[in-house]
Amino acid sequence: MDEKEVIETLRASGYKLTKARRAVIRVLVQSRRKLTAQEILEKGKEEDPKLGIVTVYRTLEILGEIGVAKRLHGESGCHSYALSEPGEHRHYLICKGCGAVIEFEGYEEIGALLSRLEKETGFQITDHWLQVFGYCPRCRERVNEGGGK
Amino acid sequence: MDEKEVIETLRASGYKLTKARRAVIRVLVQSRRKLTAQEILEKGKEEDPKLGIVTVYRTLEILGEIGVAKRLHGESGCHSYALSEPGEHRHYLICKGCGAVIEFEGYEEIGALLSRLEKETGFQITDHWLQVFGYCPRCRERVNEGGGK
DNA sequence: ATAAGTGCAAATCGTTTGCACACTT
DNA sequence: AAGTGTGCAAACGATTTGCACTTAT
Numbered sequence: 001m002d003e004k005e006v007i008e009t010l011r012a013s014g015y016k017l018t019k020a021r022r023a024v025i026r027v028l029v030q031s032r033r034k035l036t037a038q039e040i041l042e043k044g045k046e047e048d049p050k051l052g053i054v055t056v057y058r059t060l061e062i063l064g065e066i067g068v069a070k071r072l073h074g075e076s077g078c079h080s081y082a083l084s085e086p087g088e089h090r091h092y093l094i095c096k097g098c099g100a101v102i103e104f105e106g107y108e109e110i111g112a113l114l115s116r117l118e119k120e121t122g123f124q125i126t127d128h129w130l131q132v133f134g135y136c137p138r139c140r141e142r143v144n145e146g147g148g149k
Numbered sequence: 150m151d152e153k154e155v156i157e158t159l160r161a162s163g164y165k166l167t168k169a170r171r172a173v174i175r176v177l178v179q180s181r182r183k184l185t186a187q188e189i190l191e192k193g194k195e196e197d198p199k200l201g202i203v204t205v206y207r208t209l210e211i212l213g214e215i216g217v218a219k220r221l222h223g224e225s226g227c228h229s230y231a232l233s234e235p236g237e238h239r240h241y242l243i244c245k246g247c248g249a250v251i252e253f254e255g256y257e258e259i260g261a262l263l264s265r266l267e268k269e270t271g272f273q274i275t276d277h278w279l280q281v282f283g284y285c286p287r288c289r290e291r292v293n294e295g296g297g298k
Numbered sequence: 299a300t301a302a303g304t305g306c307a308a309a310t311c312g313t314t315t316g317c318a319c320a321c322t323t
Numbered sequence: 324a325a326g327t328g329t330g331c332a333a334a335c336g337a338t339t340t341g342c343a344c345t346t347a348t
Contacts, residue, residue, distance in 0.1 A: 015303090016301095016302060016303070016347050018302090019304095020303080021303090036337090037337080037338080038337090050304085051305090052305045053305090053338090054306080054338090054339080055304060057339075058303085058304090093266060093270060093272055093274075095272070104270075109259070110258070116258070117281060121251060121285075121286075122285070122286035123285055124289045124292075125242075125282070125283035126245065126282055126283045126284070127283070128279065128280065129279065129281075130277065130278065131277065133274070134272040134273050135272060136270075136272055137270075140271075140273045143273075164327090165321090165322050165327060167321070167322070168329095199330075201331075203313090203315090203331080204329060204330075206312095206313065207329090227311085227312070228313095
């Protein structure tokens with residue numbers, strides 16, 4: 001999803017495009033990392049200095065509703081948000097170094113696992129969530145070089 | 150893990166067994182569901198009427214630290230806690246009806262998926278998290294019968 | 299023009315911290 | 324007895340809500 005597509009989706013869903021919303025969208029599109037609402041606010045202010053945290057939250061809610069952004073869950077209990085392809089994927093690969101987020105498809109492996117689980121537990125599985133953490137190629141280098149740690 | 154094992158682990162880790170802690174542990178052991186801190190407080194009060202929310206949080210932190218309870222992440226942003234086998238599993242099967250939590254092993258399917266991901270993305274994967282949602286056998290029946298919904 | 303969107307301040311909710319008192323070992 | 328653990332009240336941080344003002348269509 002690029003900026004244009006996000007904006008189109010937004011309009012198609014009956015929402016107006018405002019300066020504030022464009023700022024939030026642009027931050028998400030340009031960073032492609034997971035960002036907290038606060039981080040989005042700060043970067044967004046570079047584009048729309050009047051941007052407020054409330055609008056950031058409200059915009060994220062709308063973007064979530066129309067499926068183009070998702071809320072990610074951090075260990076600590078605080079959330080981050082990231083752009084995503086529309087739809088119901090719930091699989092993210094997240095760089096612990098720079099926060100880069102890559103969304104990936106539910107490969108057959110997951111399907112196999114789920115049907116196995118259903119068989120073994122008697123559960124009727126409806127949904128799942130997978131977050132994978134690691135280091136992206138760039139951060140991986142940095143970490144491995146870093147000598148000390 | 151039953152109550153006795155949890156208590157032993159607690160003591161072995163240098164913590165004292167108190168009325169409050171026993172109450173929290175008992176709630177977790179007896180329900181085997183995911184529970185919010187508030188829910189644990191309420192049920193725990195049946196056993197120790199003086200129990201306070203602060204102690205619930207502190208006990209959950211300790212249980213997490215010694216590996217016998219885990220924090221689960223809910224869609225809304227609020228957390229639940231559940232008993233778990235000690236160690237680093239991060240795979241839970243959660244009933245959307247009654248909240249029952251089943252922990253399962255990281256089957257080969259996940260290993261296969263992860264190594265595939267590593268190859269395709271160049272990430273160095275260090276960790277992952279999987280939560281699977283559905284209906285347990287009992288709730289499944291209830292839902293399917295329920296005619297209306 | 300007008301409904302939708304905004305920022306501010308205040309409210310809320312889950313969680314944590316400071317502190318004097320109580321309990322386990 | 325002595326240190327650990329407790330509850331309370333207050334602090335805290337993220338998120339939401341009420342409201343009068345502004346803006347996109």
